[in-house]
Amino acid sequence: MSEMPSPESDSEQPGDSVKLGADAASEAIPSVRSGDIPAATASRLGLYLRELQHFLRGGTETIKSNALGRRLGLSDSQIRRDLALFGEFGKRGVGYNVSGLVQALRRALGTDGNWNTILIGLGNLGTALVRYRGFREQGFRLQAIFESDATKIGTELDGIPIYGIDDLEQIVPRLNAQMAILAVPVGPAPALARRLADLGIAGILNFAPVSLALHDEVSTVDVDLAVELQRLAFAVVNSDRSS
Amino acid sequence: MSEMPSPESDSEQPGDSVKLGADAASEAIPSVRSGDIPAATASRLGLYLRELQHFLRGGTETIKSNALGRRLGLSDSQIRRDLALFGEFGKRGVGYNVSGLVQALRRALGTDGNWNTILIGLGNLGTALVRYRGFREQGFRLQAIFESDATKIGTELDGIPIYGIDDLEQIVPRLNAQMAILAVPVGPAPALARRLADLGIAGILNFAPVSLALHDEVSTVDVDLAVELQRLAFAVVNSDRSS
DNA sequence: TACTGTGAATGAGTTCACAGCC
DNA sequence: GGCTGTGAACTCATTCACAGTA
Numbered sequence: 001m002s003e004m005p006s007p008e009s010d011s012e013q014p015g016d017s018v019k020l021g022a023d024a025a026s027e028a029i030p031s032v033r034s035g036d037i038p039a040a041t042a043s044r045l046g047l048y049l050r051e052l053q054h055f056l057r058g059g060t061e062t063i064k065s066n067a068l069g070r071r072l073g074l075s076d077s078q079i080r081r082d083l084a085l086f087g088e089f090g091k092r093g094v095g096y097n098v099s100g101l102v103q104a105l106r107r108a109l110g111t112d113g114n115w116n117t118i119l120i121g122l123g124n125l126g127t128a129l130v131r132y133r134g135f136r137e138q139g140f141r142l143q144a145i146f147e148s149d150a151t152k153i154g155t156e157l158d159g160i161p162i163y164g165i166d167d168l169e170q171i172v173p174r175l176n177a178q179m180a181i182l183a184v185p186v187g188p189a190p191a192l193a194r195r196l197a198d199l200g201i202a203g204i205l206n207f208a209p210v211s212l213a214l215h216d217e218v219s220t221v222d223v224d225l226a227v228e229l230q231r232l233a234f235a236v237v238n239s240d241r242s243s
Numbered sequence: 244m245s246e247m248p249s250p251e252s253d254s255e256q257p258g259d260s261v262k263l264g265a266d267a268a269s270e271a272i273p274s275v276r277s278g279d280i281p282a283a284t285a286s287r288l289g290l291y292l293r294e295l296q297h298f299l300r301g302g303t304e305t306i307k308s309n310a311l312g313r314r315l316g317l318s319d320s321q322i323r324r325d326l327a328l329f330g331e332f333g334k335r336g337v338g339y340n341v342s343g344l345v346q347a348l349r350r351a352l353g354t355d356g357n358w359n360t361i362l363i364g365l366g367n368l369g370t371a372l373v374r375y376r377g378f379r380e381q382g383f384r385l386q387a388i389f390e391s392d393a394t395k396i397g398t399e400l401d402g403i404p405i406y407g408i409d410d411l412e413q414i415v416p417r418l419n420a421q422m423a424i425l426a427v428p429v430g431p432a433p434a435l436a437r438r439l440a441d442l443g444i445a446g447i448l449n450f451a452p453v454s455l456a457l458h459d460e461v462s463t464v465d466v467d468l469a470v471e472l473q474r475l476a477f478a479v480v481n482s483d484r485s486s
Numbered sequence: 487t488a489c490t491g492t493g494a495a496t497g498a499g500t501t502c503a504c505a506g507c508c
Numbered sequence: 509g510g511c512t513g514t515g516a517a518c519t520c521a522t523t524c525a526c527a528g529t530a
Binding site: 281282283284318320321324334335336337 | 498499500501502503506507508
């Protein structure tokens with residue numbers, strides 16, 4: 001039996017006022033049972049969502065697989081395969097309903113609810129992250145910050161209380177935190193991740209350039225600029241453009 | 244005919260002395276002709292490099308597919324397939340030569356030379372990036388900053404001169420810049436990317452949450468935190484751990 | 487008419503399982 | 509003995525091509 005974490009769908013929807021698709025009444029209409037989404041498609045969902053939201057803001061109500069594909073550098077047939085999984089938003093001869101898709105994608109991605117989130121590490125990066133609007137927009141509610149610098153402990157930043165790292169075991173359970181942002185140096189990162197796992201954290205966004213090796217225990221997403229630079233260099237060296 | 248950009252391998256090779264494959268005389272001895280690396284493998288090279296460098300620092304000289312796989316959450320056979328492409332670093336019964344692989348990976352990724360790099364946008368993010376050590380470590384040499392805020396133009400930051408955005412066309416050609424870091428808001432990003440493409444920039448690291456749509460013209464790597472958060476939420480919602 | 491949705495064909499990537507070598 | 513390297517089998521992903529429909 002699988003026991004999957006799920007976001008809290010309490011009170012307010014994370015800040016958007018653009019009206020989304022149909023009725024807001026129905027409680028749970030999983031358009032697609034998430035398990036049905038192949039990994040390759042899943043890896044593109046975020047991009048689809050981003051582009052569709054641009055169209056939504058621009059007032060475009062309908063988008064063709066062809067146009068979306070050209071923007072993203074994907075083939076039209078691939079777009080159709082992917083979007084057909086949510087099957088109901090495409091109309092033959094017309095295109096796809098943008099706002100309906102946006103809503104379905106947010107639901108499929110799990111960013112249509114709220115995630116109780118903690119931040120570990122208040123260095124340059126951590127401080128910048130506290131100010132990043134995107135967290136709220138994706139439903140990540142920052143509830144506590146943990147930091148080792150004693151001069152910061154006990155104060156708060158942007159209304160978020162700052163605790164000592166040693167308080168993790170005491171505070172995290174009572175916050176019912178599901179997500180953690182790990183913005184600490186390489187050294188302490190794996191041990192901290194271990195503690196977060198033991199505390200029942202379900203997902204870690206890891207900025208430390210090291211593998212946390214918690215596969216099958218905690219979902220992790222690594223953000224490592226060095227790796228991105230390598231990706232770029234590789235792409236450039238292998239750009240086989242004939243022209 | 245394909246015309247691929249390549250890093251400037253001027254003067255010093257960033258610290259390597261281990262000999263790669265055959266004779267060092269021949270001009271280009273790509274241990275692996277880069278085109279031979281399948282896309283799926285390429286996407287893992289950065290991770291391999293990062294982990295191997297940790298081992299290297301720790302003094303480990305040899306690593307088994309099994310151990311590396313467990314750290315990265317990959318199967319041992321997949322590791323072997325991938326690393327066999329560089330074939331010469333594995334010894335049966337023993338494992339892979341860490342330092343040899345590190346060097347081969349850096350070469351394959353294109354981070355063993357230097358890339359002339361410019362930064363566009365000196366907001367919070369841009370400023371943080373100027374201070375990021377990783378650029379240098381991956382061979383990205385920051386040569387100029389372009390910014391619209393008139394009070395900054397003409398000054399410099401960490402020794403890097405700051406120009407106005409309007410000077411792009413004048414300055415970029417004489418710098419022979421190959422890479423650009425785009426750290427500007429969504430609004431101006433696509434138009435700027437267009438100008439960079441016209442200036443012959445080969446690669447863009449894009450922090451603006453929008454698709455630049457320069458496929459087949461310029462290699463781009465997007466870094467979009469919102470997309471990473473969505474990835475994390477999706478991974479958590481779909482974490483089908485049975486325990 | 488102009489698009490989507492989708493079987494069928496192709497291609498890419500991964501795993502299995504074991505021979506080959508250190 | 510214990511690992512890597514790799515054919516062969518398999519699974520997953522993409523593209524083709526066209527029937528189906530607004």
